[in-house]
Amino acid sequence: MKPAPASTYAAAHAASLANPAGFWAEQAQAIQWDTQPMQPLAFEKGLYRWFKGGRLNTCYLCLDYHVANGRAEQVALIQDSPVTNTVRRFTYRELLDLTARFAGGLRDLGVSHGDRVIIYMPNVPEAVVAMLACARLGAVHSVVFGGFAPHELAVRINDAQPKVIISASGGIEIDKIIPYKPLVDAAIEQASHKPAHVVVLQRDALAQRVHAHMQPGRDVDYQALLRAEPAACVPVAATDPLYILYTSGTTGKPKGVVRDNGGHAVALRYSMSAIYGVQPGETFWAASDIGWAVGHSYIVYGPLLHGCSSVLYEGKPVRTPDAGAFWRVIQEHGVSVLFTAPTAIRAIKKEDPEGLLRKHYNLGSLRHLFLAGERCDPATYEWAGAHLGVPVVDHWWQTESGWPMLATMVGLADMPAPRAGSAGHPVPGYDVQILDEAGQPVPAGTTGLVAVHLPLPPGCLPTLWHDDERFRQSYLSTFPGYYLSGDGGYQDAEGYLYIMGRVDDVINVAGHRLSTGEMEELLAAHSAVAECAVLGIACELRGQRPVGLVVLKDGQTIGEAQLETELVQRIREKIGAVACFRQVLVVKRLPKTRSGKILRKTMRQLADGEAFSTPSTIDDPAILDEIKAAMAQRGMGRAFEQTADLVPAPSA
Structure with missing residues (x-):
């Protein structure tokens, strides 16, 4: 050969x-x-x-x-x-x-x-x-x-x-x-x-x-x-x-x-x-x-x-035994290239936001970190590059x-x-x-x-x-x-391609087609957020409206009301009032497949009161019950008779 x-x-x-x-x-x-x-x-x-x-x-x-x-x-x-x-x-x-x-x-x-x-x-x-x-x-x-x-x-x-x-x-x-x-x-x-x-x-x-x-x-x-x-x-x-x-x-x-x-x-x-x-x-x-x-x-x-x-x-990337597990494997086996999912890096970032455990290991053999499996938000991309000191390739x-x-x-x-x-x-x-x-x-x-x-x-x-x-x-x-x-x-003028998620993650808000992936990037860039998901849920006035579910980094003490205000303002500044983004729900964890993909469609169906089958690939079905209870408490979604936010958005 x-x-x-x-x-x-x-x-x-x-x-x-x-x-x-x-x-x-x-x-x-x-x-x-x-x-x-x-x-x-x-x-x-x-x-x-x-x-x-x-x-x-x-x-x-x-x-x-x-x-x-x-x-x-x-x-x-x-x-x-x-x-x-x-x-x-x-x-x-x-x-x-x-x-x-x-x-x-x-x-x-x-x-x-x-x-x-x-x-x-x-x-x-x-x-x-x-x-x-x-x-x-x-x-x-x-x-x-x-x-x-x-x-x-x-x-x-x-x-x-x-x-x-x-x-x-x-x-x-x-x-x-x-x-x-x-x-x-x-x-x-x-x-x-x-x-x-x-x-x-x-x-x-x-x-x-x-x-x-x-x-x-x-x-x-x-x-x-x-x-x-x-x-x-x-x-x-x-x-x-x-x-x-x-x-x-x-x-x-x-x-x-x-x-x-x-x-x-x-x-x-x-x-x-x-x-x-x-x-x-x-x-x-x-x-x-x-x-x-x-x-x-x-x-x-x-x-x-x-x-x-x-x-x-x-x-796992964490809890086997801690958020330094990946770094131990790289050092012990002389790994040249690591390929993992963004969700693994986010899990490590959540439990060790300052990257302190990484300092315990010699990662001199590592040349590149490749990420795939779901879209990688820039905040996760930049965190990994800063703490590993090698090129990160999505x-x-x-x-x-x-x-x-x-x-x-x-x-x-x-x-x-x-x-x-x-x-x-x-x-x-x-x-x-x-x-x-x-x-x-x-x-x-x-x-x-x-x-x-x-x-x-x-x-x-x-x-x-x-x-x-x-x-x-x-x-x-x-x-x-x-x-x-x-x-x-989309593809930018220099030929770089950006994958924003499944087509059903593009939502229609009062005739405006908006990417929930773009909104997730903005939420994930907040210093308190470990990972997040934006859902387009049913809205009587606009057809759909986006809501955010976020998981906090360990050790964060920011209040939910303050975080919601800051994240809503981020979306308003970067995308505009047309997005009608007004609700953020802090949850302990997000439902995912065993490969790490967040089950956004399933959560949207839950909020909208649609019939759905729990995906066979779900990592822990109990998480859906937690999400349902949290949504119900905040009245988030048609399934929970939510009406508080059904008012026109202020002009941009």
Whole structure:
């Protein structure tokens, strides 16, 4: 394999749009193929396919290749689990041995090329081994976040129809243990499809508190599979699926995002050097969970494809044991690049606003902090940069894309510097445009719909699992020739792009379209505010009006009335009275998904009295009850018969 030639950002991006097939054919030379692709880019039945005719094996590229080419004794995976007080390191040779034997065990259970396997596990090395073992056999894995309710797991079982489910006795959420096996058993009972086997990892760290009950004939101990004869890699077509990752759908039925083998390997290998600027042998840490797209791309596949050491962290940014947890991991493992969500930085900032714990650690190895998962407000961006002393790079991508669409690419020359509030510039391969509701480009500085001109580059979803038509309707039908991201944003005169959140976060106040994301930036800049959310709730006079929910930094004593006055004035000064922003509610915490995204839509539905289902991805459902009680106390929202603020706003 030879690396892609060095390039300036402008040259690389221009080449990728002028000749997509040629550009990515060149990048494809950085990975080893069993059979070289005959056609870099094909168009079939209205859909694009990358590297048709090529054959490869993703597990081989992640493990066997490195063992055969001088990295056998390099650390491949570092498990750091403060919740179990465990640190384990696995060399490439050791990880290959475990994976080959576990793949042999799956083979002996009847798993073969094209079969599906659901993985329902915590952030443990055995889960990574399971993912790679599926890839080794050419089986399709679908990781479901550990702890999902049985109904949600059952829906995924019915859709993917797995031959095997791989799980564990339990997971740990700071101060509580979640037994997984009863959830799996309940899901299988609810599901119409019945897997042939359930493989269960009995976690030694939890042995005194939880033990999985095994069903004879169906359930198999994880360790037993490791006694199998090692399995060889099975070459698969580049267009064959590597995995299915389910994301929420508007119909209630989750969408099975498909990731193919060839485009995925090429894109992630390219991204590690071009976007993140890491070299083989360095340590990369994506502080996420393998259940999310970030975990798939940048805990498991990206770092291992590139020959890096990857950190697998089972813990939180705070309370495991304190707000210095991330800094300890960076120091202890020599992390070069950290990738996390803005919400993690806000949690640290809330508990340690002066950054005192950071001073206890040597972060000399760290070169960059990358943030993604939700929009990063400038206050959080600037706090992180000031206390870490390294460039902070906000970037944007989605489960569907599988890797970044906008970024500051630190591995390419002449890249414009990162800027607070902006997710950067389009990554090579992505022709990102801001369109109006008629599908026409808007002027610089004008907020519109974020879309990507087709074709999408390698690594993006080629379709949805067994549902090409839903793929077309969900993403391609609004503007022919474009992928519609569902996010709103704008591009400034210098080419920087700003993602302001989901389109439904743009509210209409008396005919004025306003961004709640812009208001959140203003609230978050207040010295007392740790994090916040702005909701557009129903208003009889104006259609909608914005209200703010804020969480205070630890140690803040400002009164709620004073804070409300100051924040209302900020919005009035920066946006104007037209925003009709008049209410701020101080809460202890905000409802979020397990990946850290604030559930703004759910809170708006709560305030408006609309029927809604508690999202399956919610971190703690009890938070919604707290928010409901706080809203009711302040009369915030139509559901609580709020009338006090239904008067015209004063003129600007």
